[in-house]
Amino acid sequence: MALIVKKFGGSSVATPEKIMAVARRVLQEKKPDDKIVVVVSAMGDTTDDLISLAKAVTNQTQGREMDMLLATGEQISIALLAMAFTKLGQEAISMTGFQAGITTNEFYNKAKITGIAPDRVLKELDAGKIVVIAGFQGLTETGDITTLGRGGSDTTAVAVAAGLKADHCEIYTDVDGIYSSDPRVVPTAKRMKEITHNEMLEMARLGAGVMHPRSVELGKHYGMPIHVRSTFSNESGTFIREEYTMEEKEFVIRGVTHDTNVAKIAVLGVPDRPGIAYKIFSALAEANIDVDMIVQSVRAIDKHIIDMLFTIAQGDVPPARTILEKLKEEMSFIGLTIDENVAKVSVVGAGMLGNPGIAAATFGALADANINIEVISTSEISISCLIDATKVEQAVNAIHSRFFPG
Amino acid sequence: MALIVKKFGGSSVATPEKIMAVARRVLQEKKPDDKIVVVVSAMGDTTDDLISLAKAVTNQTQGREMDMLLATGEQISIALLAMAFTKLGQEAISMTGFQAGITTNEFYNKAKITGIAPDRVLKELDAGKIVVIAGFQGLTETGDITTLGRGGSDTTAVAVAAGLKADHCEIYTDVDGIYSSDPRVVPTAKRMKEITHNEMLEMARLGAGVMHPRSVELGKHYGMPIHVRSTFSNESGTFIREEYTMEEKEFVIRGVTHDTNVAKIAVLGVPDRPGIAYKIFSALAEANIDVDMIVQSVRAIDKHIIDMLFTIAQGDVPPARTILEKLKEEMSFIGLTIDENVAKVSVVGAGMLGNPGIAAATFGALADANINIEVISTSEISISCLIDATKVEQAVNAIHSRFFPG
Numbered sequence: 001m002a003l004i005v006k007k008f009g010g011s012s013v014a015t016p017e018k019i020m021a022v023a024r025r026v027l028q029e030k031k032p033d034d035k036i037v038v039v040v041s042a043m044g045d046t047t048d049d050l051i052s053l054a055k056a057v058t059n060q061t062q063g064r065e066m067d068m069l070l071a072t073g074e075q076i077s078i079a080l081l082a083m084a085f086t087k088l089g090q091e092a093i094s095m096t097g098f099q100a101g102i103t104t105n106e107f108y109n110k111a112k113i114t115g116i117a118p119d120r121v122l123k124e125l126d127a128g129k130i131v132v133i134a135g136f137q138g139l140t141e142t143g144d145i146t147t148l149g150r151g152g153s154d155t156t157a158v159a160v161a162a163g164l165k166a167d168h169c170e171i172y173t174d175v176d177g178i179y180s181s182d183p184r185v186v187p188t189a190k191r192m193k194e195i196t197h198n199e200m201l202e203m204a205r206l207g208a209g210v211m212h213p214r215s216v217e218l219g220k221h222y223g224m225p226i227h228v229r230s231t232f233s234n235e236s237g238t239f240i241r242e243e244y245t246m247e248e249k250e251f252v253i254r255g256v257t258h259d260t261n262v263a264k265i266a267v268l269g270v271p272d273r274p275g276i277a278y279k280i281f282s283a284l285a286e287a288n289i290d291v292d293m294i295v296q297s298v299r300a301i302d303k304h305i306i307d308m309l310f311t312i313a314q315g316d317v318p319p320a321r322t323i324l325e326k327l328k329e330e331m332s333f334i335g336l337t338i339d340e341n342v343a344k345v346s347v348v349g350a351g352m353l354g355n356p357g358i359a360a361a362t363f364g365a366l367a368d369a370n371i372n373i374e375v376i377s378t379s380e381i382s383i384s385c386l387i388d389a390t391k392v393e394q395a396v397n398a399i400h401s402r403f404f405p406g
Numbered sequence: 407m408a409l410i411v412k413k414f415g416g417s418s419v420a421t422p423e424k425i426m427a428v429a430r431r432v433l434q435e436k437k438p439d440d441k442i443v444v445v446v447s448a449m450g451d452t453t454d455d456l457i458s459l460a461k462a463v464t465n466q467t468q469g470r471e472m473d474m475l476l477a478t479g480e481q482i483s484i485a486l487l488a489m490a491f492t493k494l495g496q497e498a499i500s501m502t503g504f505q506a507g508i509t510t511n512e513f514y515n516k517a518k519i520t521g522i523a524p525d526r527v528l529k530e531l532d533a534g535k536i537v538v539i540a541g542f543q544g545l546t547e548t549g550d551i552t553t554l555g556r557g558g559s560d561t562t563a564v565a566v567a568a569g570l571k572a573d574h575c576e577i578y579t580d581v582d583g584i585y586s587s588d589p590r591v592v593p594t595a596k597r598m599k600e601i602t603h604n605e606m607l608e609m610a611r612l613g614a615g616v617m618h619p620r621s622v623e624l625g626k627h628y629g630m631p632i633h634v635r636s637t638f639s640n641e642s643g644t645f646i647r648e649e650y651t652m653e654e655k656e657f658v659i660r661g662v663t664h665d666t667n668v669a670k671i672a673v674l675g676v677p678d679r680p681g682i683a684y685k686i687f688s689a690l691a692e693a694n695i696d697v698d699m700i701v702q703s704v705r706a707i708d709k710h711i712i713d714m715l716f717t718i719a720q721g722d723v724p725p726a727r728t729i730l731e732k733l734k735e736e737m738s739f740i741g742l743t744i745d746e747n748v749a750k751v752s753v754v755g756a757g758m759l760g761n762p763g764i765a766a767a768t769f770g771a772l773a774d775a776n777i778n779i780e781v782i783s784t785s786e787i788s789i790s791c792l793i794d795a796t797k798v799e800q801a802v803n804a805i806h807s808r809f810f811p812g
Contacts (some may be wrong), residue, residue: 016459016462016463017462019463020463021477053486054485054486054489056421056422056428057422057425057486057489057490057493058490060492060493061488061489064500065485065486065488065492065499065500066485066489066497068484068485068488068500068502069481069482069486069489070484071481072478072481075474075475075476075477075478075481076456076475076743078474079460079472079475080459080460080463080471080473080475082471083460083463083464083466083471083472084463084473086464086466086471087463087464089467093470093471094470094471094474095475095552098504099549099550099551120549143505143526144505145502145505169704189505207561221707222802227476245604263522263529273615371657384785396737
């Protein structure tokens with residue numbers, strides 16, 4: 001007997017026919033004693049349609065009422081999928097976020113899960129039912145409906161798996177696993193059988209699109225194995241685990257990622273006083289803007305003046321611009337430039353700890369390809385370089401072929 | 407200051423533009439200190455669209471999952487209406503059935519409200535917000551989403567008004583009040599300023615379509631005044647109250663109604679034993695089939711044989727047929743006929759108590775129009791006649807002009 005949480009995204013349940021196909025697929029793989037929870041997203045374009053409805057009423061498409069609206073999308077899919085199971089002779093019950101005991105904080109549109117009360121779900125599983133849970137949503141302690149924002153349904157799946165102490169969580173997607181680089185960019189990219197949560201987290205954070213970092217982080221925290229696999233094939237995909245179980249241990253580098261959703265911000269000529277970085281970055285944090293790749297440099301000529309350089313997501317550029325223009329007056333810095341024509345390429349692998357040659361090899365690959373590096377940042381298991389956005393494909397291939405020759 | 411619950415149906419909120427119009431209308435009428443709750447149905451065809459989705463998955467479109475699906479319709483409208491209020495500068499908050507504290511029993515698809523916990527709604531009203539509540543839905547004590555079935559949103563409005571001890575409940579509809587008969591059938595029908603709950607209940611039960619009997623019954627139970635008025639005009643409509651406040655007291659008859667959704671069932675030649683009626687009607691009741699106009703007659707020749715005649719709604723004919731065919735064998739009755747070509751015309755008025763001339767006048771009006779009466783049934787405040795369905799317009803006009811001359 002196994003308890004497995006399976007998650008299917010919006011494109012897998014886009015039509016009634018596809019919903020029936022998901023139900024059939026789940027039943028095909030289910031062993032008689034298995035306890036199965038299925039987490040689903042909203043059908044196909046439902047979320048976009050709901051957003052259009054809201055936009056026809058108001059330009060204020062944020063906050064509590066938006067979550068009230070969007071949460072209906074998943075509620076429709078769970079009801080239909082439960083009907084599909086019943087139609088196929090399998091008892092099933094659908095549950096909204098609140099019925100599945102998913103509590104969140106009150107950050108509407110991007111709430112975080114604060115707890116899972118699994119009693120009702122376990123009771124229904126014990127009664128022999130497949131439990132179909134709405135992804136992407138939860139309820140605050142005050143009883144308000146929230147949605148989880150980007151990567152929400154994957155996060156629901158992993159959180160529910162952790163709350164139920166499931167054997168593992170399966171994420172069904174349109175690719176058949178995690179690759180050493182994006183196969184659309186690097187034709188020689190290899191599929192991995194296994195990867196650690198830490199490495200996957202770093203790859204997701206640095207641009208690997210298959211998994212959202214939130215769900216991987218949750219999987220890491222609870223030691224929950226996550227199996228990333230294809231909706232369209234029965235083959236095994238990639239297992240994300242705490243530790244390798246196999247020969248893949250010997251790999252130093254696991255992947256090369258890239259991210260073109262990057263803007264470089266330069267705050268130039270700031271008078272050097274204590275608390276300057278705090279002032280800039282706390283103002284951005286208050287607006288919920290994530291900052292990455294921070295470099296601070298003291299000017300060689302005037303040591304009381306510093307330059308600050310960092311990256312943010314392109315979608316955050318408009319609010320960041322407003323905040324920084326305001327700070328520019330307040331803090332009297334000299335210049336502010338924002339450049340969206342940049343991209344980040346990264347090398348990820350737990351094996352780079354104690355392998356100082358990795359950084360050199362990465363920079364060497366870029367140099368050989370005649371690509372200039374604007375900013376470098378490193379973590380324990382990754383190295384990232386900011387480069388000209390037009391050269392990103394060339395850069396990823398150059399680095400990938402250096403670490404995965406042949 | 408007044409606390410008013412206003413209910414708008416699906417056609418009033420069918421598009422984002424109409425939702426804005428409802429919000430504007432509510433704000434136009436709102437006095438600064440008024441506390442306003444708005445109950446809404448699903449937008450236009452949303453419920454039908456959801457039913458089509460379900461039918462594309464299964465032919466089993468009943469039960470818990472259907473309510474899970476359908477409840478999303480009202481959740482979409484409340485979110486959009488709350489956004490519309492906010493857009494117009496009025497603080498507002500939407501609430502699903504469960505958030506508004508509406509508990510129901512577990513009869514999915516036609517649940518009954520068992521309680522209203524008004525705390526959260528009152529808190530939000532005290533904070534100056536308009537509270538927008540999803541009609542037609544509630545939550546069972548086990549935490550499952552239910553819908554209320556026919557007349558559900560009106561019932562939600564009246565129940566919430568009672569739970570909040572509102573001053574009155576306003577039902578906005580596409581007609582401007584309650585008429586002495588259906589104006590589409592009787593051109594001389596008159597709009598009433600007032601009617602009692604009892605009379606309205608009887609009229610609704612007997613075919614007056616504007617209000618569903620459930621909501622009127624609830625209004626009667628809690629003594630809640632209900633103002634039925636037009637969505638498209640600012641004029642007053644009809645007030646449904648416990649007692650008349652005005653000169654309308656003097657009316658003996660309040661209305662003439664008709665109902666063509668009737669089937670006449672004759673169970674013929676049943677051996678007369680104790681418990682026969684119980685057996686037939688309990689079997690129908692178990693299938694939730696309402697029975698009306700029951701006439702039992704003993705055969706003149708063989709006193710041990712009786713005929714039983716009654717009416718049901720036409721939609722209940724298929725299950726009733728199955729049940730009765732089965733009973734026919736069990737109880738060995740001789741014949742079973744089902745006739746859908748009948749209609750019921752009724753005269754309603756609290757004044758008919760102690761006015762024996764009313765029945766005679768009704769029968770006389772039909773006789774003068776050469777219309778045969780198949781079955782008669784009476785209550786304290788109504789007289790109903792079952793007639794040939796093709797003569798219903800003629801019958802209603804004949805009776806109406808007898809009681810409302812000129």
